[in-house]
Amino acid sequence: MQTLTLTVPDMACAACAETITKAVQAIDTKASVQANPDTKAVIINSANDPNAITQAITDAGYTVEQA
Numbered sequence: 432m433q434t435l436t437l438t439v440p441d442m443a444c445a446a447c448a449e450t451i452t453k454a455v456q457a458i459d460t461k462a463s464v465q466a467n468p469d470t471k472a473v474i475i476n477s478a479n480d481p482n483a484i485t486q487a488i489t490d491a492g493y494t495v496e497q498a
Contacts, residue, residue: 435484444468458479
């Protein structure tokens with residue numbers, strides 16, 4: 432497991448956070464995801480490739496920046 436901290440500047444609400452969480456967990460069912468729309472931060476604990484995680488969030492329609 433590794434911890435990945437990302438900034439998602441267009442995450443605006445709880446529904447966005449839920450969408451991002453589901454996108455990450457679609458590629459890693461064991462991933463722990465903390466998405467906070469107030470801080471625009473997403474903290475992910477996963478064994479999956481960080482590039483795949485970033486791509487999953489991007490494919491869900493969000494911009495991802497490394498924190």
